[in-house]
Each structure stands twice: as C-alpha cells, then as structure tokens.
Amino acid sequence: MAGATIEIENLTKDYPYGFLHLKKKRSLEGLTMQVEDGEVFGFLGPNGAGKSTTIKLLVGLIFPDAGTASILGKPITDIEMHRDIGYLPEQPYFYDYLTAAEVLDYFARFHDLTAADRSERVKRMLKKVGLETAGKIQLRKYSKGMLQRVGLAQAILHDPKVVILDEPMSGLDPIGRREVRDIILELKREGRTVLFSTHILSDAEMLCDRVGVIVGGKLRGVGAPGEIVGMKTQGMEILFELPASTATSTASANAAGILAKAAKTGDRYRLQVTEEELYAALEQLRSAGAKILSVTQVKATLEEYFMHLIEADRAQAAAVEVSGK
Ligand SMILES: Nc1ncnc2c1ncn2[C@@H]1O[C@H](COP(=O)(O)OP(=O)(O)O)[C@@H](O)[C@H]1O
Numbered sequence: 001m002a003g004a005t006i007e008i009e010n011l012t013k014d015y016p017y018g019f020l021h022l023k024k025k026r027s028l029e030g031l032t033m034q035v036e037d038g039e040v041f042g043f044l045g046p047n048g049a050g051k052s053t054t055i056k057l058l059v060g061l062i063f064p065d066a067g068t069a070s071i072l073g074k075p076i077t078d079i080e081m082h083r084d085i086g087y088l089p090e091q092p093y094f095y096d097y098l099t100a101a102e103v104l105d106y107f108a109r110f111h112d113l114t115a116a117d118r119s120e121r122v123k124r125m126l127k128k129v130g131l132e133t134a135g136k137i138q139l140r141k142y143s144k145g146m147l148q149r150v151g152l153a154q155a156i157l158h159d160p161k162v163v164i165l166d167e168p169m170s171g172l173d174p175i176g177r178r179e180v181r182d183i184i185l186e187l188k189r190e191g192r193t194v195l196f197s198t199h200i201l202s203d204a205e206m207l208c209d210r211v212g213v214i215v216g217g218k219l220r221g222v223g224a225p226g227e228i229v230g231m232k233t234q235g236m237e238i239l240f241e242l243p244a245s246t247a248t249s250t251a252s253a254n255a256a257g258i259l260a261k262a263a264k265t266g267d268r269y270r271l272q273v274t275e276e277e278l279y280a281a282l283e284q285l286r287s288a289g290a291k292i293l294s295v296t297q298v299k300a301t302l303e304e305y306f307m308h309l310i311e312a313d314r315a316q317a318a319a320v321e322v323s324g325k
C-alpha cells in the first residue's frame with residue numbers, strides 16, 4: 001500500500017503540569033489522519049484544540065507520548081525528512097534590523113546551496129511572496145502581513161514538497177489573508193502538499209480540498225468542507241419582491257400568512273420553507289403578484305458545524321467536572 005504524504009497514526013501528547021510536573025494533561029489524544037499528495041489540508045480548531053501541538057510533533061520540535069507519523073514515507077524521527085518539508089511556526093520572529101533578503105540568505109545557509117544559488121533563490125522567493133521591492137527594507141518597517149510573507153518565503157526556500165504552516169493567516173487583515181491564500185494556492189498549483197492550521201473558518205472553506213476538525217485534542221471530523229457539514233439541506237430560501245401597489249391588494253391578502261413569515265429588507269423579502277412546502281409557497285407568492293428573484297438551498301455552514309462540536313465538547317467537559325466532584 002502506498003502511504004499518504006502525511007500519515008499520522010494514534011499520535012498522543014501529554015504535557016506535564018503542577019507540582020514537580022507530576023500531573024499530566026492530555027493535549028492530543030490518539031490522532032489518526034492522512035494528508036494526500038498535492039492536497040491543501042486545513043487543520044481546524046478553536047484555541048487550545050491541539051493544532052500547534054500536532055504540527056510541532058510533525059516537525060520534530062516535541063515528541064509524542066504514543067503513536068507515530070511519517071512524511072513522504074520517512075518517520076518524523078528521521079532528520080532527513082526535513083529536506084522535503086517547509087515549516088512556518090505560529091508566530092515567526094525575525095530580527096527587526098535585518099532586511100528580508102538578509103534573513104532569507106541566513107536561512108538559505110542551512111540548505112546545501114552555493115552562494116550564487118542562494119542569492120538567486122532569495123530573489124526568486126521574495127518575488128514569489130510579493131516582496132521583491134521590499135527586500136532591502138529592514139523588517140521593523142514591515143506590516144504584520146509582510147512579516148508573514150517573509151516567514152512563508154523562509155518556509156519554501158528549499159523547494160519542499162510538503163509545506164506545513166501554523167496559523168498562517170492569523171492576525172492579518174483581509175488583504176493580508178488574501179495574499180497568504182494566494183500564495184498557498186500557488187504552492188498547490190506547483191504540486192506541493194500543504195497542511196495548515198487555522199481557526200478562521202472562511203479561509204479554510206475557500207482554500208482546502210479537505211479539512212480536519214479538532215476540538216479538545218480529539219479529531220472530530222475529516223472531509224471536504226462541503227461534505228463535512230453534511231449534504232442535508234435545511235430547507236429552501238425564496239427571495240422575492242412585492243411591488244408596493246400589489247402588497248395591499250386582495251391577491252396579497254391571500255398570501256398574508258406566508259408574507260408574515262418572510263423577513264423584509266427594503267423591497268425584498270426572504271422566506272425559508274421546507275422542500276415539501278416549496279411549490280405551494282411559490283404558487284401563493286405568484287398569485288400575490290410577487291416577483292421571484294431566486295430559490296436557493298439552505299445548507300449548514302462549516303461555522304454551524306464547528307460551533308455544534310464546540311458546544312458538545314463544553315457540555316461534555318462540564319459533565320466531567322460535575323461528576324468529578
Ligand atoms: N508546552 C506546553 N506545556 C503545557 N501545556 C501546553 C504546552 N503547549 C500547549 N499546551 C496545552 O495544550 C493544549 C493544546 O495547545 P495547542 O496545541 O497550542 O492548541 P492550538 O494550537 O490548537 O491553539 C492547550 O490546552 C495548551 O494549553
């Protein structure tokens with residue numbers, strides 16, 4: 001069996017705490033998942049869910065209490081693995097008084113490159129992340145978004161096949177987030193596999209082939225963003241207009257019941273009905289002189305799915321606390 005690009009098997013991490021570090025807190029519990037070749041995989045979860053813990057385990061910064069993982073067929077304990085992976089930490093820090101070109105040249109020295117190769121590569125990477133004109137400016141003058149792009153350039157300096165990014169969009173404004181998204185999409189076009197963590201659902205929804213949702217150290221679901229929230233529709237939404245002249249006519253009196261259920265914004269109304277009620281509702285609206293603008297399926301969003309998981313987790317945590325007394 002050909003393994004996935006990233007194979008994670010039962011990965012578990014406990015952090016010691018308390019007096020003499022005698023107690024242990026489980027931060028990651030039996031994580032098993034795969035990231036396939038060439039996909040953009042979003043690792044989603046609220047703060048404290050275990051995203052950074054997983055990523056630090058994958059890049060060998062910390063060690064698991066149980067379980068194994070491999071990247072491109074090499075176990076994460078194999079130092080060779082790092083040739084093929086790029087990593088952006090959660091809050092990368094660079095010296096203020098260096099320029100982006102200097103920082104990248106420094107990191108390039110960790111890789112097997114000649115001086116000429118290094119300088120060519122630094123230029124290419126600065127261009128790739130849209131910093132070619134800012135390369136000679138000291139980092140203290142950079143915006144948060146620009147710094148994040150320096151971090152991305154650092155992560156991909158050695159042309160890694162797998163790129164692992166911890167919260168690459170956090171703390172960025174919409175423009176900065178868009179720029180990071182575009183860079184991730186370009187990495188995908190180049191055939192790289194990207195695993196990134198985020199707590200920003202809309203970014204994940206826009207970018208990812210698949211997402212994994214982690215809450216309280218446990219994986220709660222994996223799949224395409226559309227698939228994971230379930231294909232079940234929650235009904236149909238009818239958007240329509242009702243000219244003021246007809247709104248008071250006898251025809252619309254017949255539709256009074258249905259109009260009372262609709263939400264009005266300006267001249268437009270939105271009405272949510274079940275699939276079974278749809279045709280009858282459309283018929284009533286037509287006879288009331290309404291102009292139908294659109295009919296769309298109402299689906300659960302990733303956000304609703306996410307909130308549902310978090311609430312379930314809180315309820316469970318509360319139950320444990322109560323029974324623990
Ligand atoms: N070095 C550490 N020592 C003790 N606890 C930690 C350490 N790092 C993380 N934790 C705890 O582990 C849990 C998961 O943290 P983390 O992986 O950073 O979550 P996320 O990245 O999803 O926000 C949290 O409860 C956090 O407080």
Ligand SMILES: [Mg+2]
Binds near residue numbers: 051053090166
């Ligand atoms: Mg984190």
